[in-house]
Amino acid sequence: MTGLTDQNEITSVVSTHVLETPDFPSEGVLFRDFTPLFCDGSAFARVVDLIAEQVTAKGGVDLVAGIEARGFLLCAAIGYKLGAGVVPIRKAGKLPAPTVTESYALEYAEATIEIGPHAVNKGDRVLLVDDVLATGGTMVAAATLMRKLGAEVVDSWVLLEIEALGGAKAMQAADLTFNTAMTV
Numbered sequence: 001m002t003g004l005t006d007q008n009e010i011t012s013v014v015s016t017h018v019l020e021t022p023d024f025p026s027e028g029v030l031f032r033d034f035t036p037l038f039c040d041g042s043a044f045a046r047v048v049d050l051i052a053e054q055v056t057a058k059g060g061v062d063l064v065a066g067i068e069a070r071g072f073l074l075c076a077a078i079g080y081k082l083g084a085g086v087v088p089i090r091k092a093g094k095l096p097a098p099t100v101t102e103s104y105a106l107e108y109a110e111a112t113i114e115i116g117p118h119a120v121n122k123g124d125r126v127l128l129v130d131d132v133l134a135t136g137g138t139m140v141a142a143a144t145l146m147r148k149l150g151a152e153v154v155d156s157w158v159l160l161e162i163e164a165l166g167g168a169k170a171m172q173a174a175d176l177t178f179n180t181a182m183t184v
């Protein structure tokens with residue numbers, strides 16, 4: 001991989017470790033699954049290291065928040081690499097009360113996410129991470145949860161953006177920035 005810029009290297013590794021399955025979970029959806037990346041130890045470590053370097057170069061964060069379920073894998077690894085805390089944002093019904101809750105629509109379903117009120121502190125600088133940005137509903141809902149608790153969402157990272165589904169516009173409308181390994 002010598003000679004590639006860091007961003008090109010992230011794109012190259014991520015784009016060669018994605019599995020595409022048509023008509024899952026419903027007809028017309030091309031489902032992108034990053035199990036091949038997570039299963040390849042050196043590829044996964046390289047992507048995590050390069051993302052963490054970019055986060056550090058922009059000033060670092062206190063916490064990395066990931067969204068259930070696929071966001072958890074990235075969140076834990078990036079948080080560990082940064083020496084930051086990790087916040088699991090759960091799907092509805094997994095946490096005891098009290099919780100802070102947000103509902104949203106995505107490409108193929110509707111969902112509700114929640115966190116406990118003690119997961120973040122006022123003023124914490126938070127990075128949001130997930131595998132895919134599609135409509136942006138999940139990321140914006142996650143940011144809303146963080147903001148309700150007084151945390152500052154300083155940036156976000158995904159492995160893949162599905163441009164046609166409008167996630168970038170939704171992020172911009174919510175005053176959120178994001179980085180992606182690849183856009184389709």
Ligand SMILES: O=P(O)(O)OC[C@H]1O[C@H](OP(=O)(O)OP(=O)(O)O)[C@H](O)[C@@H]1O
Pocket residue numbers: 067068069070071105106107111130131132133134135136137138139167
């Ligand atoms: O930008 P959006 O339209 O909100 O879509 C992106 C979300 O969709 C997928 O999660 P999903 O809800 O399928 O859950 P999973 O990770 O548990 O499979 C993906 O992991 C993102 O979280």
Ligand SMILES: Nc1ncnc2[nH]cnc12
Pocket residue numbers: 029030031032033106107108132134135162
């Ligand atoms: N096409 C897709 N593949 C994987 N995750 C998604 N989340 C929303 N749309 C998706």
